[in-house]
Amino acid sequence: xxxxxxxxxxxxxxxxxxxxxxxxxxxxxxxxxxxxxxxxxxxxxxxxxxxxxxxxxxxxxxxxxxxxxxxxxxxxxxxxxxxxxxxxxxxxxxxxxxxxxxxxxxxxxxxxxxxxxxxxxxxxxxxxxxxxxxxxxxxxxxxxxxxxxxxxxxxxxxxxxxxxxxxxxxxxxxxxxxxxxxxxxxxxxxxxxxxxxxxxxxxxxxxxxxxxxxxxxxxxxxxxxxxxxxxxxxxxxxxxxxxxxxxxxxxxxxxxxxxxxxxxxxxxxxxxxxxxxxxxxxxxxxxxxxxxxxxxxxxxxxxxxxxxxxxxxxxxxxxxxxxxxxxxxxxxxxxxxxxxxxxxxxxxxxxxx
Numbered sequence: 001x002x003x004x005x006x007x008x009x010x011x012x013x014x015x016x017x018x019x020x021x022x023x024x025x026x027x028x029x030x031x032x033x034x035x036x037x038x039x040x041x042x043x044x045x046x047x048x049x050x051x052x053x054x055x056x057x058x059x060x061x062x063x064x065x066x067x068x069x070x071x072x073x074x075x076x077x078x079x080x081x082x083x084x085x086x087x088x089x090x091x092x093x094x095x096x097x098x099x100x101x102x103x104x105x106x107x108x109x110x111x112x113x114x115x116x117x118x119x120x121x122x123x124x125x126x127x128x129x130x131x132x133x134x135x136x137x138x139x140x141x142x143x144x145x146x147x148x149x150x151x152x153x154x155x156x157x158x159x160x161x162x163x164x165x166x167x168x169x170x171x172x173x174x175x176x177x178x179x180x181x182x183x184x185x186x187x188x189x190x191x192x193x194x195x196x197x198x199x200x201x202x203x204x205x206x207x208x209x210x211x212x213x214x215x216x217x218x219x220x221x222x223x224x225x226x227x228x229x230x231x232x233x234x235x236x237x238x239x240x241x242x243x244x245x246x247x248x249x250x251x252x253x254x255x256x257x258x259x260x261x262x263x264x265x266x267x268x269x270x271x272x273x274x275x276x277x278x279x280x281x282x283x284x285x286x287x288x289x290x291x292x293x294x295x296x297x298x299x300x301x302x303x304x305x306x307x308x309x310x311x312x313x314x315x316x317x318x319x320x321x322x323x324x325x326x327x328x329x330x331x332x333x334x335x336x337x338x339x340x341x342x343x344x345x346x347x348x349x350x351x352x353x
């Protein structure tokens with residue numbers, strides 16, 4: 001019996017893993033009737049959202065423990081069930097302990113199970129941008145979940161940029177902002193170029209057929225994926241993991257031969273990369289007066305640290321702190337943002353403010 005009890009205690013103490021967090025979550029669709037896009041188009045728009053934890057209501061009946069985590073380009077709320085994120089953050093005593101917080105994980109417009117071109121409209125789908133995506137998040141919270149204030153917005157990559165848009169569009173709606181892996185300037189220079197290269201590669205594939213393809217334009221999609229591997233990778237880590245030409249090429253071939261390696265829809269992919277076209281919060285950063293934890297990583301091709309953009313801009317937000325995670329073989333390039341071990345202590349400090 002003693003051995004059984006010890007084994008049971010060990011099991012209960014063991015960290016939950018990705019599939020366990022999914023089992024503890026709930027999902028729903030929030031339909032935004034007659035949602036107005038910045039282009040002037042109006043469409044009933046579905047926002048799919050996954051939640052963890054239980055909403056707590058204060059004396060006025062308002063939810064007061066909600067946090068929202070925003071995914072990057074091509075992602076979905078479900079990416080935050082991966083062990084490197086979920087196992088570090090959602091458990092007892094951890095920064096986003098779901099016994100304390102109501103964690104909201106939306107799929108943004110164009111992504112996951114939310115409305116997107118591949119649902120059937122193809123290139124007739126409204127040409128959304130980040131402002132549209134953030135307004136849809138706001139409507140989802142108010143109309144769908146009854147959330148009128150957030151304790152935190154944590155955004156990664158595209159979600160990082162959304163956090164800056166949130167801070168300027170609805171100052172104070174979120175009591176804290178944690179933008180990880182982005183800059184607060186227009187998507188221009190090399191950053192826009194590699195995105196446009198991916199778009200052009202898909203459109204140049206004859207199978208794309210102006211978006212009306214009968215079968216996926218795999219040549220264009222492969223080039224887009226090549227670019228994303230370069231843009232998102234850690235060169236130091238790749239060199240150590242694949243130190244010969246044969247190993248590097250074998251790893252690349254394995255990536256493209258894996259099941260569902262071309263699972264992305266071509267039109268969806270074009271829309272993802274183009275949505276950042278008019279992002280630029282640089283003129284209004286002073287509107288953001290809540291505590292901000294801004295983190296980039298030194299191995300990020302997309303947000304190269306040598307340009308010094310955050311260091312020049314962080315002082316314009318009175319309660320902002322900027323951290324640059326040092327480059328090492330263990331960091332994950334642009335993807336360092338979803339490996340919580342690199343920054344969860346800083347997140348805990350932010351939540352304590």
